[in-house]
Amino acid sequence: MKNIKFLSSLFSLIAVLLVTSCQNEALDSDLLNVTPPPVGNQSFTVDMDGQPFVATSTSAVISQGLIVISGVRGNNGETVGIAIPSTTVGTYSGDVAFLSYESSSVAEYTYNNDNPTTGQSSGTVTITSINTVNQTISGTFSFIGYWGNQAENRPSIQFTNGVFNNIPYTGTIPDPGEEYFRATVNGTAKNYSNIVVGSTTESVSIGGTIVSPMSNVQVIIPTEDLLPGTYPIGNDILTGVVGKVSDGAIDNFTSVSGSLTIISITNGWIKGTFSFSAIGPSGSGQPVSVTNGSFNTELP
Structure with a gap:
């Protein structure tokens, strides 16, 4: 559909x-x-x-x-x-x-x-x-x-x-403009200098990494959702978009709720915003809040 x-x-x-x-x-x-x-x-x-x-x-x-x-x-x-x-x-x-x-x-x-x-x-x-x-x-x-x-x-x-x-x-085909990946993790705004985009036949992952102090945020999008629109973020890639976050002592936390908006897919570039709440493996650790997420980057 x-x-x-x-x-x-x-x-x-x-x-x-x-x-x-x-x-x-x-x-x-x-x-x-x-x-x-x-x-x-x-x-x-x-x-x-x-x-x-x-x-x-x-x-x-x-x-x-x-x-x-x-x-x-x-x-x-x-x-x-x-x-x-x-x-x-x-x-x-x-x-x-x-x-x-x-x-x-x-x-x-x-x-x-x-x-x-x-x-x-x-x-x-x-x-x-x-x-x-x-x-x-x-x-x-x-x-x-x-x-x-x-x-x-x-x-x-x-x-x-x-x-x-x-x-x-x-x-017209608009100029994609500046490439960026940004997010606020537990209240701290971060501008990720290293942007990593990968793909499989089932999904595309878009993420940002800061080496020191270590921080990584990514959103994983099923290929069927690679269209402009707003999508819920959950914890199962088989049913929808998933968010991941690692930040200092926080390691590999997975989203439980949130949303992703794909603003545009233009001339091979994707632009969007996101926010989600994440918890550790098996529900461990205090929930992590990822807000004000935004990206503009080239698709693989």
Whole structure:
């Protein structure tokens, strides 16, 4: 299931794209099934159950930590849409990407890559190039589209060989700015000079270390939660975000409660805030308070 904050931002950006597409689409209805010559090298194509879809207009926005791209065919609002919670090149699975097909602007439902029967998401999007000089974006995609009204039992649609080339985008990729990791441990504010970021297939850890006097704080985030939003911090990485703290005589205390807010994931950088309460192994020691936590660093 896609993160709620991601979908909220996504739908607001789709509204922007719809306005832009309406302004740019061809006026002649005879163009509905005609392949137009590309403008420059701009194109958006995909095979729908083996039949070609060639967009007559395109739009793209990079904003709020998201990339949203649409290809529109004709003047009835037939649209293939792509959205990912990132602003950098890379490959994104259907678990994080949102892909959709709308047969017309008045269609009651859309096809999208979330399977309502299994709860699983299909597809892959690869952003191959973001040209920040010419402000164009290129990539490939594929997915299975499932009809939004499960009760109607419509067959799914296979979208294959999707390619978008040199699509002009609006918005900007912000400079990530200063790298930092800060936190207040039991009332003492600390600015961690050594920032360590690591990853496994299941999680990403972001931490700060001071060698002398020794202090270390880290947050461990499941990969499924690497989206803008606010998440509870607990004591089990299998169920959510976990915090760790060592400070002087305090050694390897683990969080029991708290929260993490991922503000943005932009151009390969992650920015957020956190606070949590931690206790020692097997519940030993006095609880440690970690407050005013904040970080801005590059993802691995």
